[in-house]
Amino acid sequence: MQIKTGVEQSVYALLMLNLLPADAVLPADVISDRLGASPSYFQKLLRKLAKANLITSVSGVKGGFKLKKSPEDITVYDVYLAIEGSKNIFTSDGIIHEVLELEKQEQSCLLSSMMTEAETALQQVFERETIASIAQKLEALHYIEEYSALKNSIFTKMVK
Amino acid sequence: MQIKTGVEQSVYALLMLNLLPADAVLPADVISDRLGASPSYFQKLLRKLAKANLITSVSGVKGGFKLKKSPEDITVYDVYLAIEGSKNIFTSDGIIHEVLELEKQEQSCLLSSMMTEAETALQQVFERETIASIAQKLEALHYIEEYSALKNSIFTKMVK
DNA sequence: GTACTTTTACTCGGATACCGTCTGTCCGAGTAATTATGG
DNA sequence: CCATAATTACTCGGACAGACGGTATCCGAGTAAAAGTAC
Numbered sequence: 001m002q003i004k005t006g007v008e009q010s011v012y013a014l015l016m017l018n019l020l021p022a023d024a025v026l027p028a029d030v031i032s033d034r035l036g037a038s039p040s041y042f043q044k045l046l047r048k049l050a051k052a053n054l055i056t057s058v059s060g061v062k063g064g065f066k067l068k069k070s071p072e073d074i075t076v077y078d079v080y081l082a083i084e085g086s087k088n089i090f091t092s093d094g095i096i097h098e099v100l101e102l103e104k105q106e107q108s109c110l111l112s113s114m115m116t117e118a119e120t121a122l123q124q125v126f127e128r129e130t131i132a133s134i135a136q137k138l139e140a141l142h143y144i145e146e147y148s149a150l151k152n153s154i155f156t157k158m159v160k
Numbered sequence: 161m162q163i164k165t166g167v168e169q170s171v172y173a174l175l176m177l178n179l180l181p182a183d184a185v186l187p188a189d190v191i192s193d194r195l196g197a198s199p200s201y202f203q204k205l206l207r208k209l210a211k212a213n214l215i216t217s218v219s220g221v222k223g224g225f226k227l228k229k230s231p232e233d234i235t236v237y238d239v240y241l242a243i244e245g246s247k248n249i250f251t252s253d254g255i256i257h258e259v260l261e262l263e264k265q266e267q268s269c270l271l272s273s274m275m276t277e278a279e280t281a282l283q284q285v286f287e288r289e290t291i292a293s294i295a296q297k298l299e300a301l302h303y304i305e306e307y308s309a310l311k312n313s314i315f316t317k318m319v320k
Numbered sequence: 321g322t323a324c325t326t327t328t329a330c331t332c333g334g335a336t337a338c339c340g341t342c343t344g345t346c347c348g349a350g351t352a353a354t355t356a357t358g359g
Numbered sequence: 360c361c362a363t364a365a366t367t368a369c370t371c372g373g374a375c376a377g378a379c380g381g382t383a384t385c386c387g388a389g390t391a392a393a394a395g396t397a398c
Contacts, residue, residue, distance in 0.1 A: 060329075210371095217369095224370085347374085
């Protein structure tokens with residue numbers, strides 16, 4: 001019942017891509033190296049992000065990834081959906097029907113309403129935070145020095 | 161990332177125990193039968209609930225389980241904690257430290273604050289609903305007929 | 321120097337294996353009510 | 360009839376097997392830039 005590490009890694013990947021100048025791309029292994037993630041697995045995450053229209057992929061030599069939407073328009077919830085899929089976080093099996101021996105599908109389960117409520121509560125939290133807002137916080141904190149170091153490091157690795 | 165079925169089953173178990181008159185107990189297999197759950201596994205759930213002080217166990221012949229606290233004082237969150245454990249739902253690995261090459265533990269991860277925020281949002285939803293409030297909704301709906309049938313069925317199985 | 325081919329460095333996508341957690345099963349031990357036994 | 364022992368019906372708690380989903384690895388295919396080649 002923990003959030004997938006893939007979601008967290010993806011957020012950081014997007015933060016890194018956010019540092020790129022326009023039209024530049026970053027190869028996948030550069031990102032996974034920096035994150036300490038397994039390159040082969042990380043590729044799959046990036047493809048999921050691409051499929052969700054959060055990033056664009058450029059194949060071929062000097063290929064890589066870059067943001068497709070502006071960082072303000074990418075919420076953590078978007079990342080969550082891209083990686084985790086759109087299936088509900090909380091679902092009930094509707095055991096109530098069997099317990100009360102009701103006809104199935106006669107009425108949705110009592111817990112279901114609570115589950116969807118919990119889910120929207122989560123959604124609101126995740127939708128409030130965007131790649132842009134997180135990046136902003138990064139710069140605002142004591143990270144300035146390390147942040148620009150990261151930026152430079154990425155610059156040297158990027159292509160085009 | 162779905163809620164464990166054990167939590168849902170436990171809630172229904174507590175709802176059934178809530179139908180018992182004072183001082184009566186219900187054997188575990190009666191409950192698991194009604195829920196269609198595996199008896200041996202369900203025993204473990206009940207023991208977790210007992211350890212969390214939500215229900216009392218009476219061992220020996222004519223033994224069984226009954227609520228320990230009043231249904232108003234048992235929230236879904238209590239059940240959640242009892243079954244799922246008190247570990248955090250959402251945790252971040254703090255990859256940010258490695259990405260920025262910071263000293264570890266220098267500063268808590270940016271995502272952590274969002275995670276705890278999401279968690280408290282969940283917690284609030286789960287804490288609002290109690291066994292009593294769910295039971296009340298059950299009676300209020302079209303379930304009345306089936307509900308009393310369930311009640312009678314439990315009466316015949318209970319001991320003491 | 322231009323057109324063509326080959327190499328190279330990437331992404332794309334599927335097949336597959338690993339591993340941790342949740343689910344489920346089994347068994348021995350403890351406990352208390354009931355029943356059986358002995359005097 | 361009373362005290363004691365054996366049986367019975369439960370919970371308790373650990374050990375362990377199975378199922379499932381997230382993580383991770385590998386491989387072949389596609390793609391586009393770069394490098395090599397021919398004329």
